[in-house]
Amino acid sequence: MSTFDYTLRDAQATAVAPVAPERFDSARYADYEAELLPRCRRFWEEERGGVLVHRRVRVGEVFAEGAADMRRSLALQLGALARGMDFKADVPNFLEPWYGIGAAASAFGFGYVWERGQAPAVSGRFGSVEEALRSPAQPIAETPIGRRTLEMVRYFVEATGGRLPVSYGDVQSPLNVACNIVSTNSILTDFYLAPEQVSALLDRVAGLVADFTRAQQALIGGALAAPGHGFASSRAFAGFGMSDDNAIMISPEHYHALAAPSLTKLGSAFGGGAFHSCGDWSGKCRDVACLPGLRMADGAFTAATDPSPNNPAPFAAAFAHTGVVLNARMVGTAQQVAQQVRALWAPGMKLIVVTYCETPEEQAAAYDAVHEICQ
Numbered sequence: 001m002s003t004f005d006y007t008l009r010d011a012q013a014t015a016v017a018p019v020a021p022e023r024f025d026s027a028r029y030a031d032y033e034a035e036l037l038p039r040c041r042r043f044w045e046e047e048r049g050g051v052l053v054h055r056r057v058r059v060g061e062v063f064a065e066g067a068a069d070m071r072r073s074l075a076l077q078l079g080a081l082a083r084g085m086d087f088k089a090d091v092p093n094f095l096e097p098w099y100g101i102g103a104a105a106s107a108f109g110f111g112y113v114w115e116r117g118q119a120p121a122v123s124g125r126f127g128s129v130e131e132a133l134r135s136p137a138q139p140i141a142e143t144p145i146g147r148r149t150l151e152m153v154r155y156f157v158e159a160t161g162g163r164l165p166v167s168y169g170d171v172q173s174p175l176n177v178a179c180n181i182v183s184t185n186s187i188l189t190d191f192y193l194a195p196e197q198v199s200a201l202l203d204r205v206a207g208l209v210a211d212f213t214r215a216q217q218a219l220i221g222g223a224l225a226a227p228g229h230g231f232a233s234s235r236a237f238a239g240f241g242m243s244d245d246n247a248i249m250i251s252p253e254h255y256h257a258l259a260a261p262s263l264t265k266l267g268s269a270f271g272g273g274a275f276h277s278c279g280d281w282s283g284k285c286r287d288v289a290c291l292p293g294l295r296m297a298d299g300a301f302t303a304a305t306d307p308s309p310n311n312p313a314p315f316a317a318a319f320a321h322t323g324v325v326l327n328a329r330m331v332g333t334a335q336q337v338a339q340q341v342r343a344l345w346a347p348g349m350k351l352i353v354v355t356y357c358e359t360p361e362e363q364a365a366a367y368d369a370v371h372e373i374c375q
Helices: 026-045 070-084 129-134 144-159 174-181 184-193 195-223 245-249 252-268 282-289 315-319 334-344 360-373
Strands: 050-055 240-243 273-276 296-300 325-330 350-355
Touching: 026 050, 050 360, 070 144, 129 174, 129 184, 129 195, 144 195, 174 184, 174 195, 174 245, 174 252, 184 195, 184 252, 195 252, 240 252, 245 282, 252 273, 252 282, 282 296, 282 315, 325 334, 334 350, 334 360, 350 360
Parallel strands: 050 350, 240 273, 273 296, 296 325, 325 350
Antiparallel strands: none
């Protein structure tokens, strides 16, 4: 498909059959992961560049109403791991204890609103950055959402015996969190009128998220797959994935002066940051690639992936020879994937091509084409 299909609930989703933990073949998956990990490790450590292919098996229900039922979420994701072994790829799939994007917002007293058939939405907002700074905040782990998330992490690890790769739950950048809890108009205005307050709020959020992440880290242990969520993730990789979608609404000067420091600080606590934004951020790809300590950046590169996909043209110059991995998501046929990779690739890049091909045969064709192009 060459255009975005608005009739789909999740354009990147794959249908799978749920598998109960006691019925999942953990030994087979351990062998499968062990076969792929050396490739992932060589790629991660290679300074001259290279390419990997990840066939993401994303279950749409897990990132919507299915998040409310941790047992069903795990069973669906185990089905995804089983399904993923049918496709030719370099990076294995992983489990994610996803419980919405409101964990950090809950520290400020906001809960969840669950609409039928939907993912949870944050329940409210402050009217200004000043009001948010005046508000008391408790540790995320002590909030209902935080406790539920940690319970979900614990269940995923214990039910699988710690044998399968598990990431953190979806992490929003300090800027995204701030825009979840403060009126967007107000916070964007305060980038000009009250920059010190904006910086203080983002730093406060970063501290809360760091403490909560350490609590998850302690539960996951050696099963941790990084950077997490929408990034191709592996036990051989490092970094801390954060969704920073609101970065595209801010000038590069304001972003680097006020928003980037908190993202960098938070990422550095967990092996370096990993940046994600939906939409077209190609005009800012150089600004992203030069973020201090950045390990990976993620974007959509076909129209079927995102209604406003990235223009691939500037990415090679921005990312080649930086050591920063570009995680390029591409919903489409093998031919469409190959076309975008040709436009994206240059020697010296570290590129992970994330595909969603419908059949193992088409995936094999995409895999072979990507590796041939990126020799």
